[in-house]
Amino acid sequence: xxxxxxxxxxxxxxxxxxxxxxxxxxxxxxxxxxxxxxxxxxxxxxxxxxxxxxxxxxxxxxxxxxxxxxxxxxxxxxxxxxxxxxxxxxxxxxxxxxxxxxxxxxxxxxxxxxxxxxxxxxxxxxxxxxxxxxxxxxxxxxxxxxxxxxxxxxxxxxxxxxxxxxxxxxxxxxxxxxxxxxxxxxxxxxxxxxxxxxxxxxxxxxxxxxxxxxxxxxxxxxxxxxxxxxxxxxxxxxxxxxxxxxxxxxxxxxxxxxxxxxxxxxxxxxxxxxxxxxxxxxxxxxxxxxxxxxxxxxxxxxxxxxxxxxxxxxxxxxxxxxxxxxxxxxxxxxx
Amino acid sequence: xxxxxxxxxxxxxxxxxxxxxxxxxxxxxxxxxxxxxxxxxxxxxxxxxxxxxxxxxxxxxxxxxxxxxxxxxxxxxxxxxxxxxxxxxxxxxxxxxxxxxxxxxxxxxxxxxxxxxxxxxxxxxxxxxxxxxxxxxxxxxxxxxxxxxxxxxxxxxxxxxxxxxxxxxxxxxxxxxxxxxxxxxxxxxxxxxxxxxxxxxxxxxxxxxxxxxxxxxxxxxxxxxxxxxxxxxxxxxxxxxxxxxxxxxxxxxxxxxxxxxxxxxxxxxxxxxxxxxxxxxxxxxxxxxxxxxxxxxxxxxxxxxxxxxxxxxxxxxxxxxxxxxxxxxxxxxxxxxxxxxxxxxxxxxxxxxxxxxxxxxxxxxxxxxxxxxxxxxxxxxxxxxxxxxxxxxxxxxxxxxxxxxxxxxxxxxxxxxxxxxxxxxxxxxxxxxxxxxxxxxxxxxxxxxxxxxxxxxxxxxxxxxxxxxxxxxxxxxxxxxxxxxxxxxxxxxxxxxxxxxxxxxxxxxxxx
Numbered sequence: 060x061x062x063x064x065x066x067x068x069x070x071x072x073x074x075x076x077x078x079x080x081x082x083x084x085x086x087x088x089x090x091x092x093x094x095x096x097x098x099x100x101x102x103x104x105x106x107x108x109x110x111x112x113x114x115x116x117x118x119x120x121x122x123x124x125x126x127x128x129x130x131x132x133x134x135x136x137x138x139x140x141x142x143x144x145x146x147x148x149x150x151x152x153x154x155x156x157x158x159x160x161x162x163x164x165x166x167x168x169x170x171x172x173x174x175x176x177x178x179x180x181x182x183x184x185x186x187x188x189x190x191x192x193x194x195x196x197x198x199x200x201x202x203x204x205x206x207x208x209x210x211x212x213x214x215x216x217x218x219x220x221x222x223x224x225x226x227x228x229x230x231x232x233x234x235x236x237x238x239x240x241x242x243x244x245x246x247x248x249x250x251x252x253x254x255x256x257x258x259x260x261x262x263x264x265x266x267x268x269x270x271x272x273x274x275x276x277x278x279x280x281x282x283x284x285x286x287x288x289x290x291x292x293x294x295x296x297x298x299x300x301x302x303x304x305x306x307x308x309x310x311x312x313x314x315x316x317x318x319x320x321x322x323x324x325x326x327x328x329x330x331x332x333x334x335x336x337x338x339x340x341x342x343x344x345x346x347x348x349x350x351x352x353x354x355x356x357x358x359x360x361x362x363x364x365x366x367x368x369x370x371x372x373x374x375x376x377x378x379x380x381x382x383x384x385x386x387x388x389x390x391x392x393x394x
Numbered sequence: 395x396x397x398x399x400x401x402x403x404x405x406x407x408x409x410x411x412x413x414x415x416x417x418x419x420x421x422x423x424x425x426x427x428x429x430x431x432x433x434x435x436x437x438x439x440x441x442x443x444x445x446x447x448x449x450x451x452x453x454x455x456x457x458x459x460x461x462x463x464x465x466x467x468x469x470x471x472x473x474x475x476x477x478x479x480x481x482x483x484x485x486x487x488x489x490x491x492x493x494x495x496x497x498x499x500x501x502x503x504x505x506x507x508x509x510x511x512x513x514x515x516x517x518x519x520x521x522x523x524x525x526x527x528x529x530x531x532x533x534x535x536x537x538x539x540x541x542x543x544x545x546x547x548x549x550x551x552x553x554x555x556x557x558x559x560x561x562x563x564x565x566x567x568x569x570x571x572x573x574x575x576x577x578x579x580x581x582x583x584x585x586x587x588x589x590x591x592x593x594x595x596x597x598x599x600x601x602x603x604x605x606x607x608x609x610x611x612x613x614x615x616x617x618x619x620x621x622x623x624x625x626x627x628x629x630x631x632x633x634x635x636x637x638x639x640x641x642x643x644x645x646x647x648x649x650x651x652x653x654x655x656x657x658x659x660x661x662x663x664x665x666x667x668x669x670x671x672x673x674x675x676x677x678x679x680x681x682x683x684x685x686x687x688x689x690x691x692x693x694x695x696x697x698x699x700x701x702x703x704x705x706x707x708x709x710x711x712x713x714x715x716x717x718x719x720x721x722x723x724x725x726x727x728x729x730x731x732x733x734x735x736x737x738x739x740x741x742x743x744x745x746x747x748x749x750x751x752x753x754x755x756x757x758x759x760x761x762x763x764x765x766x767x768x769x770x771x772x773x774x775x776x777x778x779x780x781x782x783x784x785x786x787x788x789x790x791x792x793x794x795x796x797x798x799x800x801x802x803x804x805x806x807x808x809x810x811x812x813x814x815x816x817x818x819x820x821x822x823x824x825x826x827x828x829x830x831x832x833x834x835x836x837x838x839x840x841x842x843x844x845x846x847x848x849x850x851x852x853x854x855x856x857x858x859x860x861x862x863x864x865x866x867x868x869x870x871x872x873x874x875x876x877x878x879x880x881x882x883x884x885x886x887x888x889x890x891x892x893x894x895x896x897x898x899x900x901x902x903x904x905x906x
Contacts, residue, residue, distance in 0.1 A: 261770075263763040270756055273745040280704065280734060280742055281756045281810070282725035340747050 126355040128303035135299035143339025151210035153319030156304030161223040161314030185297020189290035224313035234310025272339030411460035435610035453477035483557030493542040498524035547578030648862030656680035665710030670696035671873035685864030693873040703727035733816035780809035801832025
């Protein structure tokens with residue numbers, strides 16, 4: 060038996076070695092990120108030429124504020140996807156976090172305490188996700204699908220189905236204020252992205268995330284506490300989704316019980332466009348950010364070009380499928 | 395001999411079958427004849443060519459040359475479906491049943507009797523047909539219960555029944571008893587003998603020589619891709635058969651152990667785990683290579699997993715350097731000074747999409763982190779050092795490990811473990827699927843490590859490897875240790891006998 064395996068296993072390696080031994084392609088990750096930067100650039104140029112309304116600070120600020128919440132969730136979603144997991148509950152946790160902070164401030168709580176409790180609520184949902192997924196080993200798709208339903212329902216229960224509005228100025232600053240002409244929410248997003256991207260590349264703890272997603276069994280045998288890593292990824296995801304909810308409530312001056320619907324699929328699409336793999340082990344925060352940016356620009360372009368809003372879904376879907384197809388094809392060519 | 399086979403009693407004749415794989419000739423002009431109504435066993439070491447020959451018969455591989463005659467007519471078997479149409483049914487070691495479906499649905503898979511224009515399954519008809527097929531085995535199996543709820547032996551029978559329903563005349567059983575208990579085996583044998591009575595021809599592949607004698611009429615021995623001989627099972631004894639299987643000379647490919655075993659490092663006493671292994675006791679000294687021989691499934695890997703803290707033992711103790719240890723995780727095992735190179739590199743060893751560097755540093759990330767941040771330069775330097783020391787062939791350490799050859803991948807895994815400077819290194823099939831050059835390098839490396847005082851446990855299914863490398867050899871058979879013998883007293887024949895479940899006659903003074 061060993062002899063057959065011998066033949067079968069050594070041959071692909073041999074082929075690669077002799078086939079393109081000297082050809083030093085740039086690292087795959089970087090190449091992928093560059094590719095999206097290229098696409099983003101092309102889209103931006105096309106929009107600049109096509110409409111005078113695109114390249115001005117008002118429009119770009121609006122775009123940035125619009126995608127800040129998605130980008131913040133994408134940071135955590137990237138981590139979850141790299142572990143080989145999946146989190147469908149982020150949209151509903153966004154709504155829950157936004158509603159908790161809204162209701163608490165409305166009933167007279169200090170805004171900081173209210174925000175803290177909202178973030179805790181998000182982490183609690185993430186904790187439940189993590190426990191069910193790593194403890195009982197329920198498939199992440201099923202677990203977070205169930206949790207999405209639970210969190211949505213919970214938001215409706217605590218709000219009675221009504222939006223909550225009228226908040227103090229201090230709270231509205233989070234989503235509407237400016238620091239040196241830059242929207243505060245965008246600033247928060249940029250800081251989180253920069254820190255997140257740095258840590259995901261450099262932190263020992265986050266390196267484990269790649270090992271777990273790349274090969275769970277090998278990670279176990281290498282002495283990595285696989286369950287702890289996966290569990291914490293979901294807790295982090297819940298936290299970031301709730302933070303996005305707080306920002307959304309502040310930005311809209313109102314907490315809507317059905318805010319965030321569709322966020323989960325948009326964010327997952329963006330991460331995958333950005334190079335994260337649903338099979339785990341691959342992805343970067345920079346890539347995911349570029350994915351979010353690309354989707355946001357295209358939506359903005361469609362609006363500016365007076366294309367019916369109903370077309371957005373078709374375009375986003377086509378981009379998602381073509382990004383992944385392109386990736387598969389380019390990898391296949393390299394063998 | 396040059397004429398076409400004309401004996402009507404041969405239902406199958408394979409002639410001069412040759413099959414090459416890159417770098418190896420798996421089958422070298424092998425002849426094989428199967429008579430009507432006989433049970434014909436094929437035996438040989440791992441890699442002797444048994445599976446390849448059966449895959450050619452089953453249409454999985456095409457031979458590079460040679461002919462296959464069925465009832466005297468030559469056929470070119472193009473794919474597994476064609477083989478089935480020709481009446482050849484292969485029952486693999488791994489069952490291919492639908493666990494959630496009922497016995498009758500499994501037996502009739504894809505050929506359910508239907509009635510009416512909508513093609514509604516005729517449940518009663520299906521039941522009747524399934525029961526009729528099963529009746530040949532004189533077994534009482536409820537055809538309505540899901541296959542999942544049957545014992546493995548009964549599942550095996552369902553699998554065979556399915557093959558028979560497709561009008562098979564030749565039945566190939568590949569290691570059918572490897573998962574069975576003694577009682578279940580008896581039951582299966584009864585079923586197989588029943589088939590023989592009804593005129594089926596059975597090819598029986600097994601590692602267990604005792605069983606082969608029990609059930610086979612004739613035995614064909616393969617060695618290194620060549621047929622040694624076909625003998626009647628009444629005309630040969632177990633020793634003769636083993637001699638035919640292993641008869642080859644050892645080269646000094648494995649080097650010589652320079653070190654003299656030092657103090658005791660590891661002691662295992664009466665270790666047992668579930669149905670996997672029981673009452674295993676041995677010790678390991680510094681500088682010693684302790685081989686573990688046995689058949690696939692004998693419990694060696696399961697033992698290694700317990701030693702490394704992946705699984706837990708039910709009873710028994712593990713003592714490391716005089717202190718009893720209780721490992722709750724591989725992480726603890728690593729910190730205690732153990733390392734484990736697992737058997738399945740692809741599934742349990744490599745982070746395939748990741749760089750060579752990342753694959754090497756995974757076991758000792760802490761060495762490269764400061765305030766929780768990784769210093770990539772230090773990682774790179776360390777990985778490069780490993781690459782140089784183990785002569786891993788890769789253009790750079792950032793290359794994805796999946797681009798390396800099997801031998802180099804294995805060296806990457808070894809590098810990962812050597813970096814934690816273990817005192818006890820467990821290697822499980824360390825040279826599986828790698829080329830001869832890399833094998834020799836890995837042997838030299840293990841020798842070298844032992845010389846530096848490491849204790850090495852070498853699990854291998856390749857007899858020459860265990861014999862050539864080990865200072866002592868422990869042999870497991872179905873979870874029990876059937877012997878532990880020093881190199882000076884070890885021979886392939888003796889290990890083979892122990893691995894096949896014959897107790898050690900030299901030690902106990904009787905034939906068992």
